[in-house]
Amino acid sequence: MKVKENYTKIINMKKTKQMVGSSWFEQQVYATANDLIRVLGEPEYGREGVDEKVQFDWEMETDRGDYFTVYDWKEYRDFSMDEEIYWHIGGVTPEGSRLGKVELINALKQ
Numbered sequence: 868m869k870v871k872e873n874y875t876k877i878i879n880m881k882k883t884k885q886m887v888g889s890s891w892f893e894q895q896v897y898a899t900a901n902d903l904i905r906v907l908g909e910p911e912y913g914r915e916g917v918d919e920k921v922q923f924d925w926e927m928e929t930d931r932g933d934y935f936t937v938y939d940w941k942e943y944r945d946f947s948m949d950e951e952i953y954w955h956i957g958g959v960t961p962e963g964s965r966l967g968k969v970e971l972i973n974a975l976k977q
Contacts, residue, residue: 882908882927892940893964894956896971900948903937906974918943929970933963937971 900923904910912924924938935958939946946952956971958964 882911882925892955892957893961894958894968895953896937896956896968896975897951897953898975899951900939900946902975903954906971906977907937927967927971929963929966931966933966934959935964935967937967 903923903925907925907927910923911926912921914922920941921938922942924936927935927937929935935956938955938957939952940955942952956964956968958967
């Protein structure tokens with residue numbers, strides 16, 4: 868995976884290891900992979916192959932402790948790390964995924 872060399876991590880959102888099973892798709896955000904790496908850090912799972920349903924996946928936690936994931940879904944192509952695409956945000960609860968989206972958007976704006 869090639870990451871922009873001149874990016875600066877601005878926000879350090881909280882990663883989690885409290886995987887509680889799978890999450891379901893609830894929200895979306897439009898961003899580049901490099902934008903997400905800038906605010907979320909390196910993904911838990913990174914680009915194994917363009918034939919995979921998910922190429923990037925982050926497991927995160929909101930400030931109040933809600934688990935959520937950020938991932939691409941069925942791109943099935945070698946997209947550029949600087950190309951804006953829709954990223955799915957899933958959570959254990961609808962409220963948790965909405966809060967994860969709000970915190971992610973706020974981090975991306977900084």
